[in-house]
Every structure is written in structure tokens, then in C-alpha cells.
Amino acid sequence: FWVKHSRTLVVELAHIDGGGEGVLLAIQRIAKDICAKKNLEEMECLVYAVSCARPNMKLRAHLVKRGFEIKNVPHKGEVFYKVFDVSGT
Incomplete structure (x- = not known):
């Protein structure tokens, strides 16, 4: 995670063991809290x-679906x- 231009949280994921679909949802929830x-x-x-x-x-199908x-x-x-857009969170 890192912040860009004081308004955007950048989340970069390079390697997810064991599927990733469920992990993505958990990471997204944590990132939205941040x-x-x-x-x-x-x-x-x-x-x-x-x-x-x-x-x-x-995982690819999950990403495209989302x-x-x-x-x-x-x-x-x-x-x-x-x-x-997380401005309303």
C-alpha cells in the first residue's frame, strides 16, 4: 500500500498463494478502512x-467479473x- 497525490491509496498485489479470490476481498476491506x-x-x-x-x-475470471x-x-x-471511488466510505 502507498498513497499517491494525497488522495489515492495504491494497492499492488504480485503473488497470492492458494487462489486469491477470498484474499482479495479481505485486502479490499482493509484498504477501504485505510x-x-x-x-x-x-x-x-x-x-x-x-x-x-x-x-x-x-482468479482471472473473478477479477474480470469485478x-x-x-x-x-x-x-x-x-x-x-x-x-x-471510496470518497463515500
């Missing part, structure tokens, strides 16, 4: 699961990417 405590407006999520040696198709898109982020490469 956003609320720090009065942040957005949560930017980058999941490095696009070009894994052994891709988890269930609105993540594959995006080429400068200096990061291809990631599953989504920005959440």
Missing part, C-alpha cells in the same frame, strides 16, 4: 496476474487494473 481513516478519495488496484507462468484462471481490466501501466507493465 482510505476512510486517511480521508482518501480513491483506491487504485494493480494485480500482477496477466502473464504468470501458471495462471490462475479462476470490473478489472487489463491495462499497460507505465513502469509496471500489464496488470489487472481498477480504480474504486
Whole structure:
């Protein structure tokens, strides 16, 4: 986790053992709590699961279902990417 431009919490996930779908929900809940405590407006999520040696198709389907898109982020490469508005949390 890190804060960008004093308004966005950036969450980067590179490796999740054992599936990841449930872990993502827990991490998202914790990240939203951090956003609320720090009065942040957005949560930017980058999941490095696009070009894994052994891709988890269930995780990919879960990310797509939740609105993540594959995006080429400068200096990061291809990631599953989504920005959440958390200003009302």
C-alpha cells in the first residue's frame, strides 16, 4: 500500500498463494478502512496476474467479473487494473 497525490491509496498485489479470490476481498476491506481513516478519495488496484507462468484462471475470471481490466501501466507493465471511488466510505 502507498498513497499517491494525497488522495489515492495504491494497492499492488504480485503473488497470492492458494487462489486469491477470498484474499482479495479481505485486502479490499482493509484498504477501504485505510482510505476512510486517511480521508482518501480513491483506491487504485494493480494485480500482477496477466502473464504468470501458471495462471490462475479462476482468479482471472473473478477479477474480470469485478470490473478489472487489463491495462499497460507505465513502469509496471500489464496488470489487472481498477480504480474504486471510496470518497463515500
